[in-house]
Amino acid sequence: MVESTQKVPEDGLRINLFPMAAHGFFRKYRDLSQWVLIAVFIALPWIKINGLPAILINLPDRRFTFFGLSFWGHDAPLLFFVLASFSLGLLLATSIWGRVWCGWACPQTITIDGIFRRIETLVEGNYIARKKLHEKPFDNEKIVKGAIKWLLFLTVSIILSHTFFAYFTGPGKLLSMALGSPSKNLTIFLIVNTTTLTILLNFGWFKERFCTIICPYGRLQSVLTDEDSLVVAYDEERGEPRKGSNTKSEEMGDCINCFKCVAVCPTGIDIRRGIQMECIACTSCIDACNEIMRITKKPKGLIRYESENGLKGEKTVFWKMKTNIYLGLTLLSVIGLFLFIFNRSGLDITVLRAHENPYQILKTSNEKTLIANHFTLNLKNQSSLKMEVDIIRVEKVEGTEIEIIAATLPVTILPGKSKKNHIFIKFLKSMLEKRSHHKFQLQITTKSKDITQKYIKEITLAGPV
Ligand code: SF4
Ligand code: SF4
Structure with a gap:
């Protein structure tokens, strides 16, 4: 991993990023996966199995309902198997496919990319219009568009926070609490509103900064991935020397230095500098560069899913001691989980x-x-x-x-x-x-x-x- 190309400015203030929208193969499937995951998150508390919500975490009664099965406080070993299966499965996926979780399944990226950035684009326009609006002094247009955008952000945050709490109370109870007087459920009222505010600021303002500054999973990438992990990578061998570079070489590489891969990047990095911790594997730069390759009539894949060994022209070995151990431990945890569930007496x-x-x-x-x-x-x-x-x-x-x-x-x-x-x-x-x-x-x-x-x-x- 190389040093990030995204720097904190001298004054320490945040850099506002206005990523350009990418279009292409990966964007299409990311849209699909985002809609499916958001729909599942919103629908699950409303789906009833055996008269109970599909997932209900009833903390006061220490009862956990999961697709028709009920678990109680003393079923704590189950939690161990669930956490072990998830964490080990994530280690396994990361060691093979790098940050596939970040790009395709993490609630942070899904919510920003799938909901909040769409609202932003709808209200303020494309990345150029958004940047211009941000830079210009306050006028009627900026105030009105800002107000509409934050109102929509707030509406979505309220829906998301209430959906999140429906997993703990059930939708019926939550609805009756939400429609009743706040003084009757003051604690819940304060918790739900604090969550709404956190969601609003996190997804509406902090955005991918969470991935690059706070998220511990991002920091662990250098130990979880290796030279055989598939990551979003720029093929330097093929791309360099790029157009406009001070090189004496007769033969130029495929990179035309259009900076489109940088323009679409939600974390503001230049993938051509090498694999960086800030890359959340969103694949936008792959789609952006493939579009340029199509226009310049060059083969696609100058930026692609590739391992470090693959970039060097060497063989990528997925199944080795480390991945086999992760796979074995993941399978053991999943088997343990199923044995626990099916051997549990009613x-x-x-x-x-x-x-x-x-x-x-x-x-x-x-x-x-x-x-x-x-x-x-x-x-x-x-x-x-x-x-x-x-x-x-x-x-x-x-x-x-x-x-x-x-x-x-x-x-x-x-x-x-x-x-x-x-x-x-x-x-x-x-x-x-x-x-x-x-x-x-x-x-x-x-x-x-x-x-x-x-x-x-x-x-x-x-x-x-
Ligand atoms: S999008 Fe492709 S061609 Fe354009 S700068 Fe990036 S790597 Fe080079
Ligand atoms: S470098 Fe590419 S894959 Fe990584 S975050 Fe930026 S646009 Fe997404």
């Missing part, structure tokens, strides 16, 4: 022996002694549906019968709720024979939405030897 059962005597001798009749054990049974509904829980009362064990008395069962348990029950298990003392305990499988049944499931919990029955 009913959490805890059986504890009651505090008093471990057993009671109930009666002696017909030379047979009956023993009773008292247990507390804690049942927690971990699913997203209402559940009716019952227990199998009588079971045959080794030629004798075990009777289970559970006065508080069957019971209906709402999603995420727990119920405590007392159960007494009666059995013949002869079942214990010479041992003081006997392992026994308690069978619990659940019914939700006509689906019946059976759970087994092993407990130990105790009695006198």
